[in-house]
Amino acid sequence: MTVLILTSEEDVTADMVVARLHEAGAPVMRLDPADLPGKAVLSARYAHGDFEGHLSVNGRVLSMGGLRSVWVRRPGEPAAHAAHSSAWLTAETRQALFGMLYSGSTRWMNHPRNADRARLKPWQLRAAHLSGFAVPPTVFTTSPRLARQFAEEHREVVVKSASGPPPGDPTLALPTTLIGPDSDFSGVAAGPALLQRYIRKRADIRLTCVSTRLFAARKTAQPDQVDGRYGDTGHTWEAVSVPERVGKSVHEYVAMAGLAYAAFDFAEDEEGFWWFLECNQSGQFGFVELETGQPISEAVALWLAQRQAGRGQQWRGRR
Amino acid sequence: MTVLILTSEEDVTADMVVARLHEAGAPVMRLDPADLPGKAVLSARYAHGDFEGHLSVNGRVLSMGGLRSVWVRRPGEPAAHAAHSSAWLTAETRQALFGMLYSGSTRWMNHPRNADRARLKPWQLRAAHLSGFAVPPTVFTTSPRLARQFAEEHREVVVKSASGPPPGDPTLALPTTLIGPDSDFSGVAAGPALLQRYIRKRADIRLTCVSTRLFAARKTAQPDQVDGRYGDTGHTWEAVSVPERVGKSVHEYVAMAGLAYAAFDFAEDEEGFWWFLECNQSGQFGFVELETGQPISEAVALWLAQRQAGRGQQWRGRR
Numbered sequence: 226m227t228v229l230i231l232t233s234e235e236d237v238t239a240d241m242v243v244a245r246l247h248e249a250g251a252p253v254m255r256l257d258p259a260d261l262p263g264k265a266v267l268s269a270r271y272a273h274g275d276f277e278g279h280l281s282v283n284g285r286v287l288s289m290g291g292l293r294s295v296w297v298r299r300p301g302e303p304a305a306h307a308a309h310s311s312a313w314l315t316a317e318t319r320q321a322l323f324g325m326l327y328s329g330s331t332r333w334m335n336h337p338r339n340a341d342r343a344r345l346k347p348w349q350l351r352a353a354h355l356s357g358f359a360v361p362p363t364v365f366t367t368s369p370r371l372a373r374q375f376a377e378e379h380r381e382v383v384v385k386s387a388s389g390p391p392p393g394d395p396t397l398a399l400p401t402t403l404i405g406p407d408s409d410f411s412g413v414a415a416g417p418a419l420l421q422r423y424i425r426k427r428a429d430i431r432l433t434c435v436s437t438r439l440f441a442a443r444k445t446a447q448p449d450q451v452d453g454r455y456g457d458t459g460h461t462w463e464a465v466s467v468p469e470r471v472g473k474s475v476h477e478y479v480a481m482a483g484l485a486y487a488a489f490d491f492a493e494d495e496e497g498f499w500w501f502l503e504c505n506q507s508g509q510f511g512f513v514e515l516e517t518g519q520p521i522s523e524a525v526a527l528w529l530a531q532r533q534a535g536r537g538q539q540w541r542g543r544r
Numbered sequence: 545m546t547v548l549i550l551t552s553e554e555d556v557t558a559d560m561v562v563a564r565l566h567e568a569g570a571p572v573m574r575l576d577p578a579d580l581p582g583k584a585v586l587s588a589r590y591a592h593g594d595f596e597g598h599l600s601v602n603g604r605v606l607s608m609g610g611l612r613s614v615w616v617r618r619p620g621e622p623a624a625h626a627a628h629s630s631a632w633l634t635a636e637t638r639q640a641l642f643g644m645l646y647s648g649s650t651r652w653m654n655h656p657r658n659a660d661r662a663r664l665k666p667w668q669l670r671a672a673h674l675s676g677f678a679v680p681p682t683v684f685t686t687s688p689r690l691a692r693q694f695a696e697e698h699r700e701v702v703v704k705s706a707s708g709p710p711p712g713d714p715t716l717a718l719p720t721t722l723i724g725p726d727s728d729f730s731g732v733a734a735g736p737a738l739l740q741r742y743i744r745k746r747a748d749i750r751l752t753c754v755s756t757r758l759f760a761a762r763k764t765a766q767p768d769q770v771d772g773r774y775g776d777t778g779h780t781w782e783a784v785s786v787p788e789r790v791g792k793s794v795h796e797y798v799a800m801a802g803l804a805y806a807a808f809d810f811a812e813d814e815e816g817f818w819w820f821l822e823c824n825q826s827g828q829f830g831f832v833e834l835e836t837g838q839p840i841s842e843a844v845a846l847w848l849a850q851r852q853a854g855r856g857q858q859w860r861g862r863r
Contacts, residue, residue: 262686262733270694271669272681307734313710314735320706321684321736324666338657347643350590362591365640367581375589387639391632414581415626416633417640 227252227287228529229280232298233259238511238522239298245526254287256280259301261318263308269325278325289325294332294529297340298507332485334529335506339483343506346387346419356477357470358501361422361492369410372418376406381423383451400452423451424500430491432467433510434475434484435524441467442513443493462516471499478504485528546571546606547848548599548650551617552578557830557841558617564845573606575599578620580637582627588644597644608644613651613848616659617826651804653848654825658802662825665706665738669820675796676789677820680741680811688729691737695725700742702770719771742770743819749810751786752829753794753803754843760786761832762812781835790818797823804847 228251232239239255246253256265260282269278269289278289303318304310323337335343342348346365353360364375365387376382385401403423410418432441443465447458467475471491479487488508491499510521547570551558558574565572575584579601588597588608597608622637623629642656654662661667665684672679683694684706695701704720722742729737751760762784766777786794790810798806807827810818829840 262735266685266687267736268683268685268687268690269666270681270683271666271673271679274673274679276670276673304735309734311710313707316707316711317705317736320663320665321686324664324706325684327661327664327667328670338661341660342646342657345643345646346639347588347590348646351595351647354590354593354595360590360593362589364587364589365644366587367585367640368587371587386636387643388632388635391630392635415628416581416623417586417636 226293226532227254227291228294228296229253229287229292230255230296230298231258231300232296233257233301236299238509239296241511241514241522242296242526242529245523246530249526249530251293251526251530254280254282254285256282257301257306258303258318258322259305261303261322263306267321267325269321269328271328276328278328280325289329289331292329292331293532294334295326296334296525296529297337334485334525335487336483340506343482343484343487343504344388346503349504352478352481353474353501353504356481357474358478359498360501361424363419363421365417365419367414367417369413372410372413372420373406375420376404376408376410379422381405381425382420383423385419385421387417387419403451421502424492424494426492426500427495427497428493430465430489430493430499431462431508431513432471432475432489432491433508433513433519433521434479434487434489435521436479436485436528437476438524439467439472439475440510440513440517440519440521440524441465442517442519462513464517464519468499474501482506486525545612545851546573546610547613547615548572548606548611549574549615549617550577550619551615552576552620555618557828558615560830560833560841561615561845561848564842565849568845568849570612570845570849573599573601573604575601576620576625577622577637577641578624580622580641582625586640586644588640588647590647595647597647599644608648608650611648611650612851613653614645615653615844615848616656653804653844654806655802659825662801662803662806662823663707665822668823671797671800672793672820672823675800676793677797678817679820680743682738682740684736684738686733686736688732691729691732691739692725694739695723695727695729698741700724700744701739702742704738704740706736706738722770743811743813745811745819746814746816747812749784749808749812749818750781750827750832751790751794751808751810752827752832752838752840753798753806753808754840755804755847756795757843758786758791758794759829759832759836759838759840759843760784761836761838781832783836783838787818793820801825805844 243253266281280287302315304314350363366372383401383403426446428446429444442462444462445460484506488505490502493499514521562572585600599606621634623633669682685691702720702722745765747765748763761781763781764779803825807824809821812818833840
């Protein structure tokens with residue numbers, strides 16, 4: 226039974242997990258969907274009420290019946306490396322690859338359908354509320370009037386991107402920025418703004434959830450530092466225990482979202498209270514593992530290699 | 545309680561349903577996501593464990609609490625009509641619009657998550673098998689050897705596109721084509737091929753499913769006509785009753801797929817047996833209604849306007 230890792234060639238985080246899978250004696254196949262067709266060959270056959278599929282990479286063959294789990298790490302676009310790449314070839318190749326993988330009942334970290342929904346920030350906030358997290362008041366709006374009204378109500382608010390950096394320019398720094406009610410809100414009409422009440426924090430918290438295992442890390446913030454991702458604070462990440470109430474909410478959230486892996490960001494305020502900021506279903510964990518020594522890559526490897534942890538994708542209405 | 549229709553401005557099928565909704569006295573809001581931001585304004589606020597959202601189009605305001613259902617017809621790309629459109633603005637606007645709609649518990653025809661999965665042809669075939677349909681043997685492959693082997697086994701096979709016409713060139717005709725085992729299969733290595741055993745048919749069947757209501761139509765095929773979508777057969781669509789076994793499978797399939805609307809294509813063979821070809825979750829129904837007089841747009845309107853038919857999107861783990 227083989228673990229399939231969908232990721233690009235250069236991915237040191239995947240390398241860490243592959244090393245753990247080798248230690249555990251679990252067979253691994255690594256595929257960048259960008260290499261299909263080409264380095265990889267696919268075949269799926271639907272006949273007589275049954276289904277069989279194969280994937281081969283560099284001559285090694287994986288049968289769908291022998292697939293234990295799929296880890297969707299940092300996959301390239303299907304067919305992106307093809308000699309005659311095109312949007313259509315990508316669409317056709319996506320159909321063949323993901324259609325075949327969806328036809329089985331393997332376990333996913335994370336299933337693309339759940340990952341897509343979990344990326345939606347407004348959905349995250351709703352799910353966080355329903356899971357019992359404390360969430361700073363937030364508004365998404367294209368109305369300059371409502372944006373200003375929100376800033377007047379909360380006095381100190383941050384503005385950030387909902388979808389992340391602009392595609393095509395992922396290196397553009399886009400730090401969360403503190404603004405006040407006197408800012409110019411006219412630009413909000415040109416594109417939705419995400420405004421959130423500013424939490425004056427004494428630390429950033431990164432909580433990595435691998436199925437039922439939680440790894441929390443804390444990094445002391447500089448006074449008045451708004452976005453902990455940019456700039457050196459002079460502090461490092463240190464392991465920290467998870468408050469019981471927060472742990473309960475994390476378990477509720479990942480069950481609701483259908484995620485086997487999730488990285489949560491919290492702001493620890495001046496009273497030590499943790500505020501939910503966001504949940505990244507494919508958040509990095511390498512930097513946390515390196516600084517804290519928490520065995521996150523091992524936890525990921527164990528989950529992927531496990532015989533029966535959790536159920537695979539369900540075919541509704543079938544026994 | 546308002547029905548929200550996401551579609552582009554020119555959509556005569558939507559017009560048919562809007563007319564029925566007006567007759568039923570059901571309030572309707574029509575929005576092309578391409579017009580957001582611009583003609584439309586959005587605001588969603590997450591605070592104190594609660595959520596409220598508004599959408600306004602041409603000054604008319606719809607509160608998320610007053611949303612009865614969403615019909616995803618032929619929506620444009622979010623922000624496509626914006627003065628400064630960009631991939632990033634589309635991503636941000638998609639986050640805001642769909643994130644807000646996903647935060648509620650409205651009913652969908654069809655929910656985008658289920659629609660995305662239902663578009664995958666290999667998944668369709670697996671679901672069709674598990675629902676008890678008869679499905680012609682089919683292979684998806686990038687291996688010329690396996691493609692030829694399949695054609696040798698079945699002698700007469702058709703080749704077709706899995707994802708539909710090439711994006712950017714939707715007018716390119718791409719008819720399903722009959723081939724034999726002596727064809728040149730070398731091109732299969734360059735892009736996945738979908739090969740299916742050819743069913744010699746005497747009629748095309750289009751079965752439109754609106755929740756639990758089924759409307760089947762039949763059009764006699766010309767002898768040796770492979771793809772009924774192209775060319776005039778000299779016959780028109782006529783209403784036909786649904787075999788009991790097929791009806792049961794349709795209900796199983798749409799439950800499994802989570803679809804409120806689906807258009808099934810079958811080939812009726814020379815013994816009168818219906819073979820599953822595909823299921824289009826957003827298939828057109830206007831041409832069937834016009835030729836058969838079947839009240840499909842009325843059925844769609846009634847489902848959208850209904851107070852309690854079926855459950856909305858569920859928030860798992862919540863009462």
